[in-house]
Structure formats: structure tokens, C-alpha cells
Amino acid sequence: MKNSLANRLWKIITSPSRMMLTVGAVIIMISLVRQYTGISDITSPGAAGATIRFTIPILMAGLGGLWAERSGVINIGLEGMMILGTWFGAWFGFLYGPWVGIFAGAIGGALAGILHAILTVRIGIDQAVSGLAINLLGMGTARFLSGVFFLGKGGDINISPQVNSIGTFTVPGLSPFLTEIGSKHILVISDVAGVCAGFITKINWASLVLILALPLTAWILWKTRFGLRMRFCGENPVAAESLGVNVYRTRYIALAVSGALAGLGGAYISVISTGNYLEGQTAGRGYIGLAAVIFGNWTPAGVLAGSVLFGLTDALRVRQSTSVHALLLVVITLALAYGVSKLRKKDWKGFIIGVVIGGVVLAYYLINKVVPDEFVTFFPNLTTILVLAFLSQRLRPPAMAGAPYRKGEESS
Amino acid sequence: MSVAIELKGIEKNYPGVVANHDVDITIAKGNIHAIIGENGAGKSTLMKILYGMVKPDAGTIAIFESPATIKSPQDAIGLGIGMVHQHFMLADNATVLENIVLGSEPMKAKVVVDYAKAREHLQSIIKTYGLDISPDDLVADLGVGVRQRVEIAKVLFRGAKILILDEPTAVLVPQEVDDLFKNLKGLTQNGLTIIFISHKLDEVMAIADSITVMRHGTTVANLVPAKTNKKELAEYMIGGELPSPRPATTKPREEKVLVVTNASANDRTGREILHSINLEIHAGEILGLAGVEGNGQSELIELIMGLVKPDSGSVVTVGLNTQDSTLREIRDHGVGYIPQDRQRDGLMMAATLWENRILGHQQTKPMSNGVWIDKGAAKADSERIIEEFDVRTPSNTVLANALSGGNQQKFIVGREMSGDPKMLIAAQPTRGVDVGAQAIIWDHLIEARLKGTGVLLVSADLDELFQLSDRIAVIFRGTIVDYLDPRKTTPEQLGLAMTGEKIA
Amino acid sequence: MKRLNRFFWALAAPIAAVVFTLIFVSIILLMKGASPLSTFQLIASYGSQPENLVAELNQTVAYYLAGVAAAIGFRMLLFNIGIDGQYRLAVFIAAVVGGATNLPAFLEVPLIVITGVVVGALWASIAGYLKVKRNISEVISNIMLNTIASGLIIYLLQPGRLGLKGGLSDNLATPMIPKSGWMPSFHIMGGELYSFAFVAIAVGVLYWVVLNKSVFGFNLRATGMSFRAARASGVNAPRMVFITMALSGAIAGLTGMGELLSHTHTYSLAFPTGYALTGLALALLGRSNPVGIAIAAFFWAFLEQAAPALDLNGVPKEIVMMMQGTVILATVTSYEIVKRITRRQQQRLVGAAEAPRVDAVAKGVKS
Structure with missing residues (x-):
């Protein structure tokens, strides 16, 4: 039973035409919700802009995870690599300007990625152990370096001096026009316009540059020779080696890129989002990136979908928690629609499940005025667990990700 | 040229x-x-x-x-x-x-x-x-x-x-x-x-x-x-004449250690992997199971041991209906198992030999009293196996992965035969072992038969089947297609039967 | 001689790891302009002051339990990174239950402790279930479950739910556990040593005996070493994996009990996080051996207790965290290397045992 729900959901997520239809339906639904509740922030340009800001770090971490796992190495150290990214980004950003900072963040992450490669690929220690140790090391190093460098430079032991901001860009003409339409509260049109306005108003140049990592990753994975070889390192390293692929070197490169991407995500947080390094500011986004990889079924587009979903919840929580509450209406509608659709096929179980879920959420919606922050915080984690629990048969992780591989030894 | x-x-x-x-x-x-x-x-x-x-x-x-x-x-x-x-x-x-x-x-x-x-x-x-x-x-x-x-x-x-x-x-x-x-x-x-x-x-x-x-x-x-x-x-x-095992001299007994009646089983996707199997093994009998690899042999073994339950029909192993018995109960009731993939299914490769001796017997005497392991007994008995089966190893504290394949196999055979099981499932018992080890293993299989153990011998080695078996069952596409008497059958006939051809 | 050899190789790895770490840290210290020798001396002398020693011992107990929890998982090749969530949820619910009941001491204390154990086991069994039934890596599910546990705790701690505002600090906390639910402390060396230490010792003994001597322990280790061989030998291997995960969670549920029962008597967000990493590190350092874990736990607690002294000496105390990370990596690396060396040694021995046969056969061929 749960499986058929899973399958359905999955088809919706994976098939392009269905996806378009679904996206359309969801837009209309959100629009209706916005109209009904009067909470216009749901589709305001501001919310869209905030979503971009919250999505990019998760997306970077997610792409980092994708690179690592596609090459056959699980990277739990993403969090530590992000932390190094935040520190390097802030410090070099402070010294030499924000662009240098972002670059330095990538370097910081890449160094940790290479360490992960040395430990797991060359020495062959457990990938989870190495990843966790790198998280610890990343945390410790950032703290240590803060104490050494920030004091007396306008920062403190857990906070860096301020970094100059990178300029933003707004599409002239179109942006005010769309914003104007967005504020008119016309069903659907205003919502689409509002969100689009958010995408072209005061967008940080860094956001534009970093987002290129997504198409670039997809292109490398599916079109280039390196991508093909990297995927085989994750699927069957023994076969890859037998055909002349240097598995070790490929994994080294993949992990360096993985770390660099995570570092970029970290640098984005410190240089762009807050403008300085704050201890603990990654707040587990490395792990959320890992979640986005699973949610996205190890595909770049999927990672994007996961990152946007998780970024959106983050953004709405920070801006106006009533928004999340209002969006429960969408969940309720979806659940009830699912139940009713099952009725047609005389699938009573499905009907009951749909109605019960819809009913429970509806009851919650009516009783409470807001969704507690704490629940929103772990929404990505809960989603991941549910995806894993109900869709595990449908997931296609790289077959040998996480398995130890020694050159010249039979795989065990 | x-x-x-x-x-x-x-x-x-x-x-x-x-x-x-x-x-x-x-x-x-x-x-x-x-x-x-x-x-x-x-x-x-x-x-x-x-x-x-x-x-x-x-x-x-x-x-x-x-x-x-x-x-x-x-x-x-x-x-x-x-x-x-x-x-x-x-x-x-x-x-x-x-x-x-x-x-x-x-x-x-x-x-x-x-x-x-x-x-x-x-x-x-x-x-x-x-x-x-x-x-x-x-x-x-x-x-x-x-x-x-x-x-x-x-x-x-x-x-x-x-x-x-x-x-x-x-x-x-x-x-x-x-x-x-x-x-x-x-x-x-x-x-x-x-x-x-x-x-x-x-x-x-x-x-x-x-x-x-x-x-x-x-x-x-x-x-x-x-x-x-x-x-x-x-x-x-x-490097010489084919070693031939001693011919069997005694007759199988009346008592049955395995009765499979009309058993069918499906895999997880619902595909039928075993179809209407009828199989009996008597105490003191070696039943050879011939067939091209992948025709349901491993599934049949799992069915007999109760790891797979029949979807229809019944399987009674050493007197226990597998439908309501666990593998533990069945094994403790006197079933030995020499698995085909010895390194994956037969041994803890990173454990010592004496610890491996316990495997499969962890709940029965003399290896344990059901709650506590008897290390002394395990060491003593692994020493016995090393002696009797000529396992070449410096000691019983060596890790299993340090031994060569043949010695690993001899150790497994020795372990599975200890305690004189009522029934022994031997899957490819001599595959990949040298001739000396092969002779030792064959001797012990025959000895077990004499002691009254019912043996299911799954083998791709036709000579082995002919020399050891009292009867040969032929499995093809998940079902037993024929029973042959090794004394009245030629290898060519057996080969034909394995491809699904009925012998006239 | 053979025994001596094995003993040497068993110790070589941790010693090499510690030496490597000391060298690494010394380099950093030198770069910072501080003298390594005097810094280590400072750590040693500050850490061994009596009142600090007691605090270290109390911390050791908590770390030790986290280490044992991790070690149980390791025996099954499970990487229980969920110890953090399991321990905090356990100590939180236990505090709530303790705060809501007022039974005689001989019932109240066990009630609180058992609540913790059960909560830890249940929370861990979610990951166990996903692992066994859905084949999902326990690392991923546990990482997610840790965050969910944090969210749940913060949510439930709000005033009007299960928590209260006020008390000593402005922290949110659960209601005070009545005196009948307190465990005594011993006054020694000017400090208060929690009596929960005895429970920890008992857990360690039990862990060792059950794992190494009992049939259950054998089945557990067998499943960890080879899932398929254990299954073929009659062990219900998937169930063993599930039980192990739950057991690990149960021990994790004990981790915060000393602090709760003998010191705070209430749960607040001041309870530390990060026990999962620490526990895993200690289990690695101690090779899943209870005595080894105890030594490693004390070493860990010692370093952390001594850390503030570093700041006084102009050395950032965060260097301790770097030391810990380095120790983990160095240990795992050196164990890996030692494993390869000893395996080669053994193969040579076995080769020698088999050699006479090879010769005999070769002769047979020639003749």
C-alpha cells in the first residue's frame, strides 16, 4: 500500500511531463492558499530571493555529496568541509575581498576533500570514520584559527571581521514590472510574477556564479569522459580498473571537487549570507546536503529539487512562520485528492490513508496558528527518512558507494 | 601457420x-x-x-x-x-x-x-x-x-x-x-x-x-x-589415475531424513523458482543432485534448510516441518551443511579456526550449554578436526583467511560432520581443492553414509556423483526431472538428462 | 614469544597514533610560538589536580558508556552515529518521567534509569528497522534522527509542554526530580564522584562477558564478521542486526544518567552534545575492548578538563579538539597498517605449514 503511494510519488517526481503538470498544479494550489489565507509572503519576491539564498549552500553541499558518492566514496565530512569553507571564505574575504574569499573557501574545502581521499582511498580506512573525523577536525581547525587570527582584527574568538559585500544585480524594467504585478494579488499570475521577480531582483553575483555548478556537474557526469569514468568508479570500480580507469586518481579528483563544492557552500554562507564568519553557522547544512543527494536519487536535477525544497522551508521559517502553516493547506489538499483518486479504483485502503492523513493535518491546521519552528528545522531530515523508508526500492544509489576498494584485490 | x-x-x-x-x-x-x-x-x-x-x-x-x-x-x-x-x-x-x-x-x-x-x-x-x-x-x-x-x-x-x-x-x-x-x-x-x-x-x-x-x-x-x-x-x-572412492557396500536404511512433497516456491518477485519438487533421502544414503548450475540447486538447499518456506507442498527435514521450524531448530536437530561458497557462507574469515569450529553448533553440546560458549571444547575439537582431516595449519588460533582454499574446505567438512548429523547437505564439497583433500573428503562422506547419515550431494563433478551416489536426482529449471541409478546410467545419459531431455 | 609478538602489535597501533598526534600538535604549537614541552607539562599538571581528577572521572563515565554503546555497534559493523540523539532523548524523557513521579528511592531510580534505556533502545531501533527491512545505511538514518531528536526535545521543552522556565539559569528545563530519584555521590579529593560509576563498571563487565562468553555474543559477533555465514549457521542474522542496534541505543540511553541522577536532577539544553563522535572515537581507540575504552575515555576527559589551562598560557584551547580529530585518524590508520602486517605474518606461517605438502607433490610429479 505504502509502496503504491511511493511509486506514484516517484513517477511524479521523475517523469518530466508529469513533473510539469504537477508543478502547475502546485503553483495553482499555492496561489489559492495565498489568496485564501491572505499571507502574501508565500510567493513574494522577497521570499523567492530568500529561498535562493538558503538553497545555494545546500545545493553546493548536495553537489559535493553527489560528486563523492558518484565516484564511490561516501562523504560524511561535508559538514566539516563547509565549516572550513566558511572560515577561509570569511578570512580571505576580509583580507582580499569577497571573490577571493569565495575562492579560498573552495580551496579550504578541497584540502579537506583531499585529506578524505588520502585516508579512504589510499590508506583504506572506513569512509564514515574518516568523514566524521574530518567534521571534528574542521570544527577544531576553524576554532583554532579563529583564536589565532581574528583577535585584534575586529573579530572575536568565534566571529570574524566583516567582509565587503559583492554587488547584486537586478534586471532593469522587468523587475519592477513583475514586482508590481506580484503585489496585485491576482490569482496565479501575481504568484508567478512575484516568484520570477524574486529571481531577477537584487540577485547576488555570487549566487549566479555558484549556481553554474549545477549544469556543469550534470554536463560532466553525462557527457564527458571523466564523468563516465567517475560514475563507473562508483558503480563497479573493479570493472573500471580492468578497463584502464585509474580509480584512485578519479576518486582523488572527485573528492577534491566534492570538498571544493562544500567549501563554496560554506563560503557563500559566511561571505554572502551573513558577511562574516560565525561559529556554528553551517548548522548541519552539510548533512542536509547529504539528505538532498538521497532525496534527489543521486541525480543533479534531483539534488536541485531537494535543495530547493529544504531551502524553501528554511526561508519561510526565517521570514514568517505563518507561511509554513498556510502551506499545510497544500499538503491537506494533496492528501485528500490522493484519497479521492483512490476511491475511483475502489482502493479503500488508499482512500482511508489519504483521508486520514489529510484529516490529521487539517485538524492540526485548525487547532494551531503556526507550525513550531522546531518541526520546520527537522523537516529535511524527516523527509529524507520517509523517502528512504518508502522509496528505498526505487532509489538507485551508486552500487559501490561506501564499499572499500583496494586496487588489485578482489572486491569483497 | x-x-x-x-x-x-x-x-x-x-x-x-x-x-x-x-x-x-x-x-x-x-x-x-x-x-x-x-x-x-x-x-x-x-x-x-x-x-x-x-x-x-x-x-x-x-x-x-x-x-x-x-x-x-x-x-x-x-x-x-x-x-x-x-x-x-x-x-x-x-x-x-x-x-x-x-x-x-x-x-x-x-x-x-x-x-x-x-x-x-x-x-x-x-x-x-x-x-x-x-x-x-x-x-x-x-x-x-x-x-x-x-x-x-x-x-x-x-x-x-x-x-x-x-x-x-x-x-x-x-x-x-x-x-x-x-x-x-x-x-x-x-x-x-x-x-x-x-x-x-x-x-x-x-x-x-x-x-x-x-x-x-x-x-x-x-x-x-x-x-x-x-x-x-x-x-x-x-597427474595419475582418477582417484576413485570406495564403492558403497551397505544398503540405505528405511528411515527417512528428508521428505519433500510437491513443494513449490516463489522468489520475492513472485516468479516460481522451484516447481513441485518431490525428494526423499533415507538414512545411510547418498543422494546425488545433478544439474547445470543455476537450475534451482541453491534454492532447493534453502528450501530444505527452511530458509525459504514452500508456497505449496511440504518439506520435512530430519522430522521437522520447515513451515514451522527455524533454521536454528533444524540445524540443531542434526543437519550439517557444507556450503558451495565456503568463504562467504561457511566461514568467518576474520575469526580463528576454533571460533569457526563453533559456527553452526553454537547452541548445542559440546560447543555450548545453550547459554555459554565452551571455549575449551571448541579448541579441543578443532584440534581433532585438524588432525583427522589433515588441515595444514600451524595452530587452531590462526585466522581462517590465512588458510588455503583446500584447507578451509577440509575444516568445514570436518566441522559439519562432527556430532554425526542425521543429514548432511554437501554443495560442491570438493570444488577447488587438491586431489589429496578430495580423497579425504570423499572418504569421510562415505564414512558418514555408513554411520547412517543421509547425504544430499550437490555437485557439478559428474565423476563424483557417479562414484558416491546411491541414486542421482536431476534438477532442471527448478524441478526434479529424473531419478537415475548410477550403476545403470552412462555419463552421456546423465548429461542429456541435465539439459531436460528425458531418457527413454 | 608468539604471545609477546601479538602483544607488541596490539599496542603498537595506539602508541604510534599517540606519538603521531603529539608530533602533529607540537608542530602546530611551534608554529604558534609556544613550547610543546611546557604545554604538555601544563596539560598534565592541570589535569592531574585532585578536584579536576574527579570531574574527569565523572566525565569518563559518560564517555565510557558512549564508547561501549559504539563498540557494541562496531561488533556488528554498525556505525551508530545516532548515540547523540539516543542519549539526549533518553535522558530527557527519563528526566520528565522522574520529575512527574515520586516513588520510593528503590523504585524511582530504577524507573528513571530503565526509562532512559528503553527510550534509547526504541529510538535506535528506528534506524535498526530501516537497516534490516529497507537496507538503509544506519549512518544516514541516524544523522537524520539526531536532528529530529534535537527538534523534538526543544519543542517538548517549551513551557506548557513538558518543560519549565527558570530555575538556576534562564534555561528551559524539565521539572526537578524528587530527592527519591537522586543517586548519591562520593566525596573524594575535594570533589563529588557520581555513584553511577558503578553502573558503568557493571555495564562494561556485562558487555565483555556477554559478548565473549555467551552464545548470544557469539551470534552477534558472527553476524558482524559474516552476515551470510552466520545466517547459514542458523542465526537469524537480520534480527541480530536489529537487536544490536537497539542494544547500542540502550547503552547510549545510560550515557547521561550519572549527570542527571547525581548532579543536575533536571534535563536542560545545557546537556552536552557530540557524544556520538566521542563514543565512536573511543570505541575505535579502545578497539571495542572495555578496558581499552575506559583508558581512552579517561584520556579524552583528561584532555578536555585540561584545555582551559592552555588558554591561560596563550595557547588556544581548541587545539584539544584538533588533537582529538588527529588521534582518531592516526589510530584508525595505524590499526589498518598493523592489520596488514600481522596478516602477512600469519600467511607466512601458514605457508610454512603447507610447504612440505607442496614439495611432496612436486616430487610425485617428477617421478
């Missing part, structure tokens, strides 16, 4: 083991050349040397009459040598085309793979050699026979002129073997040379143009099928 490969004086030593020495082989271009030998005779090492995966300590290699040093598979590929591995080297989660181009991708613009060009090239190979594969299929969806063709296409794609096929028929059903042989003939007609590694004499006699026999790491004979026979080949392989 031009020579494709000439090996002279090849030698390879591993710590404590001589894997290859004094290997001399000459292979003519356009031939199918079989290399046969027992497991452990050094065939695999030799092929790894030829394919650049292992460096020889001495000797010379000449390819197409010019000397060659092969340091890596890339060198081998460059020289036109391709390897079709026994365990397929394919990624499930990728297409046939991707699997084939990997490692020798045609490129455009330096970094981008030119898939269009690759597809064109592959299509021409498919056409030339009549290989039935489609480039865009996902490998995960393909059957074993098709996967093997993908492997062959892979090496042809690299322009291989010499193909090494390592035990290519081990995983195939007879029809697929026929298809493969047709494909191989097609390849040699196009001028390719094939090295065919096997230990199945029938196949070698059927397909090879010339044969090299290996034993104990060296080449002992070069022969032509027309001028030899299976008996001679077998004698070269084992």
Missing part, C-alpha cells in the same frame, strides 16, 4: 606458494585454444600475467611473433589482447553502450565522449560478429547470456585480436552455451584467436582446436582433441 601467442618459461611466486613455473604455451592464430586444469592449477594466474594484471617473475611473452612486456591491462589491450572475465565486469546502473565504451571512449572536443561515433562502431561489431545485444539497454535488465555477449563486444570494441575467456560456461545454461559456441566459431572465422579456460572436458573436446593441460602451476601436455580423449585429459589434469 602464424603464431598468435608464445609463452616461454613463465614463472610466478607468491609468498609461500609457487603459482606458475616453467609454463610453455604456443597458440596458433585463428584457433580456439583451451587451457584446462583443476582449480588451483595456475590457469588464472597465467591469464592474469597475460593480461598484465600480474607481473611474472621470469619468462618471455611474444605476441604475434614479436616479444612483448605487458605491465598493465592497457598494455594488453594495446597488443590486441582482450579478457572476458568469469565474473562479469559490468555496471548494472549504466547502459550497454556506456559499459562498452568505458576506457576507450571516442572523443570530440577533447573532453566530451562522442557517443554517436561509439554507437556506430558498436553497431558494426554487432553486425560483423552476429552478437545479439542492443546498445541502449540498461545492464541491470539483462540476463546472463546477454551480459556475456556485452563482455565479448567490450573487448572487440577495443580491437582485440586475441580473446581470453575465463570459464565462460560456468554460469550458462546449455542453450546459452550453444549460443556462445556459435559466437566463438564466428569470431575465429573472422581471424580472431581465442583462449578458452575451462575445467569441463566435454566442452573443451567440443570447441577447442588445441588443448594445453596445466597442473600444479605448470604446463604438462599440449594436445589436439582429435588425438586424445577425456580419460587421457583427466589423467593429465590430476
Whole structure:
């Protein structure tokens, strides 16, 4: 039973035409919700802009995870690599300007990625152990370096001096026009316009540059020779080696890129989002990136979908928690629609499940005025667990990700 | 006649083991050349040397009459040598085309793979050699026979002129073997040379143009099928007369240790894997189970042990209905199990021998009192096994993974026979062990039979089946198709039965 | 001689790891302009002051339990990174239950402790279930479950739900556990040593005896070493994996009990996080051996207790965290190397045992 729900959901997520239809339906639904509740922030340009800001770090971490796992190495150290990214980004950003900072963040992450490669690929220690140790090391190093460098430079032991901001860009003409339409509260049109306005108003140049990592990753994975070889390192390293692929070197490169991407995500947080390094500011986004990889079924587009979903919840929580509450209406509608659709096929179980879920959420919606922050915080984690629990048969992780591989030894 | 490969004086030593020495082989271009030998005779090492995966300590290699040093598979590929591995080297989660181009991708613009060009090239190979594969299929969806063709296409794609096929028929059903042989003939007609590694004499006699026999790491004979026979080949392989086990003298008893009645079982996807099986084993009887690998043998074993429950019919093992008994209960009731994959299913490779002695007997005396393990008893009894079964090891505290395959197997057999089980399931008990170990294991199987153990002997070694079995059951496509009396049946008849042909 | 050899190799790895770490840290210290020798001396002398020693011992107990929890998982090749969530949820619910009941001491204390154990086991069994039934890596599910546990705790701690505002600090906390639910402390060396230490010792003994001597322990280790061989031998291997995960969670549920029962008597967000990493590190350092874990736990607690002294000496105390990370990596690396060396040694021995046969066969061939 749960499986058929899973399958359905999955088809919706994976098939392009269905996806378009679904996206359309969801837009209309959100629009209706916005109209009904009067909470216009749901589709305001501001919310869209905030979503971009919250999505990019998760997306970077997610792409980092994708690179690592596609090459056959699980990277739990993403969090530590992000932390190094935040520190390097802030410090070099402070010294030499924000662009240098972002670059330095990538370097910081890449160094940790290479360490992960040395430990797991060359020495062959457990990938989870190495990843966790790198998280610890990343945390410790950032703290240590803060104490050494920030004091007396306008920062403190857990906070860096301020970094100059990178300029933003707004599409002239179109942006005010769309914003104007967005504020008119016309069903659907205003919502689409509002969100689009958010995408072209005061967008940080860094956001534009970093987002290129997504198409670039997809292109490398599916079109280039390196991508093909990297995927085989994750699927069957023994076969890859037998055909002349240097598995070790490929994994080294993949992990360096993985770390660099995570570092970029970290640098984005410190240089762009807050403008300085704050201890603990990654707040587990490395792990959320890992979640986005699973949610996205190890595909770049999927990672994007996961990152946007998780970024959106983050953004709405920070801006106006009533928004999340209002969006429960969408969940309720979806659940009830699912139940009713099952009725047609005389699938009573499905009907009951749909109605019960819809009913429970509806009851919650009516009783409470807001969704507690704490629940929103772990929404990505809960989603991941549910995806894993109900869709595990449908997931296609790289077959040998996480398995130890020694050159010249039979795989065990 | 031009020579494709000439090996002279090849030698390879591993710590404590001589894997290859004094290997001399000459292979003519356009031939199918079989290399046969027992497991452990050094065939695999030799092929790894030829394919650049292992460096020889001495000797010379000449390819197409010019000397060659092969340091890596890339060198081998460059020289036109391709390897079709026994365990397929394919990624499930990728297409046939991707699997084939990997490692020798045609490129455009330096970094981008030119898939269009690759597809064109592959299509021409498919056409030339009549290989039935489609480039865009996902490998995960393909059957074993098709996967093997993908492997062959892979090496042809690299322009291989010499193909090494390592035990290519081990995983195939007879029809697929026929298809493969047709494909191989097609390849040699196009001028390719094939090295065919096997230990199945029938196949070698059927397909090879010339044969090299290996034993104990060296080449002992070069022969032509027309001028030899299976008996001679077998004698070269084992270095003397085939050891024959003592013939059975006693009659099986009345009492039954296994009664399978009309049992059918489905796999997880609902496909029927065992169909209406009827099987009985008496105490003091060895029932041989013959069949081409993959026809339901392992599923039948799981069914008998209660790991798989029948969807219809019933299975009563040593008096317990498996429907409502756990494997633990069944094993504790007196079932020994010698698994086919000894390293995965039979041993804890990272544990000591005495700990491995406990495995399977952890809940029964003398290894434990049900709650606590008796380490002393385990050590003492593992010492007994080492003695009785001639397990070559410095002590019982050695880790299982340090032993050679034959010694591991002797230890497992000893363990599974201790406590005189009512029933013993022996899957390929002598596969991959040397002749000495084989004789020891055979002796003990017969002794167990005399003591009243009912034995299910699953084997691909027809001689073993004929020599040991009181009766032979033939399994084909998940069902028992025939019962044969080994005294009144010829190997040819048995072979026919294994392919599903009814003997008149 | 053989025994001596094995003993040497068993100790070689951790010693090599510690030496490597000291060298690494010394380099950093030198770069910082501080003298390594005097810094280590400072750590040693500050850490061994009596009142600090007691605090270290109390911390050791908590770390030790986290280490044992991790070690149980390791025996099954499970990587229980969820110890953090399991321990905090356990100590939180236990505090709530303790705060809501007022039974005689001989019932109240066990009630609180058992609540913690059960909560830890249940929370861990979610990951166990996903692992066994859905084949999902326990690392991923546990990481997610840790965050969910944090969210749940913060949510439930709000005033009006299960928590209260106020008390000593302005922190949110659960209601005070009545005196009947307190465990005594011992006054020694000017400090208060929690009596929960005895429970920890008992857990360690139990862990060792059950794992190494009992049939259950054998089945557990067998499943960890080879899932398929254990299954073929009659062990219900998937169930063993599930039980192990739950057991690990149960021990994790004990981790915060000393602090709760003998010191704070209430749960607040001041309870530390990060026990999962620490526990895993200690289990690695101690090779899943209870004595080894105890030594490692004390070493860990010692370093952390001594850390503030570094700041006084102009050395950032965060260097301790770097030391810990380095120790983990160095240990795992050196164990890996030692494993390869000893395996080669053994193969040579076995090769020697088999050699006479090879000769005999070779002779047989020639004749």
C-alpha cells in the first residue's frame, strides 16, 4: 500500500511531463492558499530571493555529496568541509575581498576533500570514520584559527571581521514590472510574477556564479569522459580498473571537487549570507546536503529539487512562520485528492490513508496558528527518512558507494 | 601457420606458494585454444600475467611473433589482447553502450565522449560478429547470456585480436552455451584467436582446436582433441589415475531424513523458482543432485534448510516441518551443511579456526550449554578436526583467511560432520581443492553414509556423483526431472538428462 | 614469544597514533610560538589536580558508556552515529518521567534509569528497522534522527509542554526530580564522584562477558564478521542486526544518567552534545575492548578538563579538539597498517605449514 503511494510519488517526481503538470498544479494550489489565507509572503519576491539564498549552500553541499558518492566514496565530512569553507571564505574575504574569499573557501574545502581521499582511498580506512573525523577536525581547525587570527582584527574568538559585500544585480524594467504585478494579488499570475521577480531582483553575483555548478556537474557526469569514468568508479570500480580507469586518481579528483563544492557552500554562507564568519553557522547544512543527494536519487536535477525544497522551508521559517502553516493547506489538499483518486479504483485502503492523513493535518491546521519552528528545522531530515523508508526500492544509489576498494584485490 | 601467442618459461611466486613455473604455451592464430586444469592449477594466474594484471617473475611473452612486456591491462589491450572475465565486469546502473565504451571512449572536443561515433562502431561489431545485444539497454535488465555477449563486444570494441575467456560456461545454461559456441566459431572465422579456460572436458573436446593441460602451476601436455580423449585429459589434469572412492557396500536404511512433497516456491518477485519438487533421502544414503548450475540447486538447499518456506507442498527435514521450524531448530536437530561458497557462507574469515569450529553448533553440546560458549571444547575439537582431516595449519588460533582454499574446505567438512548429523547437505564439497583433500573428503562422506547419515550431494563433478551416489536426482529449471541409478546410467545419459531431455 | 609478538602489535597501533598526534600538535604549537614541552607539562599538571581528577572521572563515565554503546555497534559493523540523539532523548524523557513521579528511592531510580534505556533502545531501533527491512545505511538514518531528536526535545521543552522556565539559569528545563530519584555521590579529593560509576563498571563487565562468553555474543559477533555465514549457521542474522542496534541505543540511553541522577536532577539544553563522535572515537581507540575504552575515555576527559589551562598560557584551547580529530585518524590508520602486517605474518606461517605438502607433490610429479 505504502509502496503504491511511493511509486506514484516517484513517477511524479521523475517523469518530466508529469513533473510539469504537477508543478502547475502546485503553483495553482499555492496561489489559492495565498489568496485564501491572505499571507502574501508565500510567493513574494522577497521570499523567492530568500529561498535562493538558503538553497545555494545546500545545493553546493548536495553537489559535493553527489560528486563523492558518484565516484564511490561516501562523504560524511561535508559538514566539516563547509565549516572550513566558511572560515577561509570569511578570512580571505576580509583580507582580499569577497571573490577571493569565495575562492579560498573552495580551496579550504578541497584540502579537506583531499585529506578524505588520502585516508579512504589510499590508506583504506572506513569512509564514515574518516568523514566524521574530518567534521571534528574542521570544527577544531576553524576554532583554532579563529583564536589565532581574528583577535585584534575586529573579530572575536568565534566571529570574524566583516567582509565587503559583492554587488547584486537586478534586471532593469522587468523587475519592477513583475514586482508590481506580484503585489496585485491576482490569482496565479501575481504568484508567478512575484516568484520570477524574486529571481531577477537584487540577485547576488555570487549566487549566479555558484549556481553554474549545477549544469556543469550534470554536463560532466553525462557527457564527458571523466564523468563516465567517475560514475563507473562508483558503480563497479573493479570493472573500471580492468578497463584502464585509474580509480584512485578519479576518486582523488572527485573528492577534491566534492570538498571544493562544500567549501563554496560554506563560503557563500559566511561571505554572502551573513558577511562574516560565525561559529556554528553551517548548522548541519552539510548533512542536509547529504539528505538532498538521497532525496534527489543521486541525480543533479534531483539534488536541485531537494535543495530547493529544504531551502524553501528554511526561508519561510526565517521570514514568517505563518507561511509554513498556510502551506499545510497544500499538503491537506494533496492528501485528500490522493484519497479521492483512490476511491475511483475502489482502493479503500488508499482512500482511508489519504483521508486520514489529510484529516490529521487539517485538524492540526485548525487547532494551531503556526507550525513550531522546531518541526520546520527537522523537516529535511524527516523527509529524507520517509523517502528512504518508502522509496528505498526505487532509489538507485551508486552500487559501490561506501564499499572499500583496494586496487588489485578482489572486491569483497 | 602464424603464431598468435608464445609463452616461454613463465614463472610466478607468491609468498609461500609457487603459482606458475616453467609454463610453455604456443597458440596458433585463428584457433580456439583451451587451457584446462583443476582449480588451483595456475590457469588464472597465467591469464592474469597475460593480461598484465600480474607481473611474472621470469619468462618471455611474444605476441604475434614479436616479444612483448605487458605491465598493465592497457598494455594488453594495446597488443590486441582482450579478457572476458568469469565474473562479469559490468555496471548494472549504466547502459550497454556506456559499459562498452568505458576506457576507450571516442572523443570530440577533447573532453566530451562522442557517443554517436561509439554507437556506430558498436553497431558494426554487432553486425560483423552476429552478437545479439542492443546498445541502449540498461545492464541491470539483462540476463546472463546477454551480459556475456556485452563482455565479448567490450573487448572487440577495443580491437582485440586475441580473446581470453575465463570459464565462460560456468554460469550458462546449455542453450546459452550453444549460443556462445556459435559466437566463438564466428569470431575465429573472422581471424580472431581465442583462449578458452575451462575445467569441463566435454566442452573443451567440443570447441577447442588445441588443448594445453596445466597442473600444479605448470604446463604438462599440449594436445589436439582429435588425438586424445577425456580419460587421457583427466589423467593429465590430476597427474595419475582418477582417484576413485570406495564403492558403497551397505544398503540405505528405511528411515527417512528428508521428505519433500510437491513443494513449490516463489522468489520475492513472485516468479516460481522451484516447481513441485518431490525428494526423499533415507538414512545411510547418498543422494546425488545433478544439474547445470543455476537450475534451482541453491534454492532447493534453502528450501530444505527452511530458509525459504514452500508456497505449496511440504518439506520435512530430519522430522521437522520447515513451515514451522527455524533454521536454528533444524540445524540443531542434526543437519550439517557444507556450503558451495565456503568463504562467504561457511566461514568467518576474520575469526580463528576454533571460533569457526563453533559456527553452526553454537547452541548445542559440546560447543555450548545453550547459554555459554565452551571455549575449551571448541579448541579441543578443532584440534581433532585438524588432525583427522589433515588441515595444514600451524595452530587452531590462526585466522581462517590465512588458510588455503583446500584447507578451509577440509575444516568445514570436518566441522559439519562432527556430532554425526542425521543429514548432511554437501554443495560442491570438493570444488577447488587438491586431489589429496578430495580423497579425504570423499572418504569421510562415505564414512558418514555408513554411520547412517543421509547425504544430499550437490555437485557439478559428474565423476563424483557417479562414484558416491546411491541414486542421482536431476534438477532442471527448478524441478526434479529424473531419478537415475548410477550403476545403470552412462555419463552421456546423465548429461542429456541435465539439459531436460528425458531418457527413454 | 608468539604471545609477546601479538602483544607488541596490539599496542603498537595506539602508541604510534599517540606519538603521531603529539608530533602533529607540537608542530602546530611551534608554529604558534609556544613550547610543546611546557604545554604538555601544563596539560598534565592541570589535569592531574585532585578536584579536576574527579570531574574527569565523572566525565569518563559518560564517555565510557558512549564508547561501549559504539563498540557494541562496531561488533556488528554498525556505525551508530545516532548515540547523540539516543542519549539526549533518553535522558530527557527519563528526566520528565522522574520529575512527574515520586516513588520510593528503590523504585524511582530504577524507573528513571530503565526509562532512559528503553527510550534509547526504541529510538535506535528506528534506524535498526530501516537497516534490516529497507537496507538503509544506519549512518544516514541516524544523522537524520539526531536532528529530529534535537527538534523534538526543544519543542517538548517549551513551557506548557513538558518543560519549565527558570530555575538556576534562564534555561528551559524539565521539572526537578524528587530527592527519591537522586543517586548519591562520593566525596573524594575535594570533589563529588557520581555513584553511577558503578553502573558503568557493571555495564562494561556485562558487555565483555556477554559478548565473549555467551552464545548470544557469539551470534552477534558472527553476524558482524559474516552476515551470510552466520545466517547459514542458523542465526537469524537480520534480527541480530536489529537487536544490536537497539542494544547500542540502550547503552547510549545510560550515557547521561550519572549527570542527571547525581548532579543536575533536571534535563536542560545545557546537556552536552557530540557524544556520538566521542563514543565512536573511543570505541575505535579502545578497539571495542572495555578496558581499552575506559583508558581512552579517561584520556579524552583528561584532555578536555585540561584545555582551559592552555588558554591561560596563550595557547588556544581548541587545539584539544584538533588533537582529538588527529588521534582518531592516526589510530584508525595505524590499526589498518598493523592489520596488514600481522596478516602477512600469519600467511607466512601458514605457508610454512603447507610447504612440505607442496614439495611432496612436486616430487610425485617428477617421478
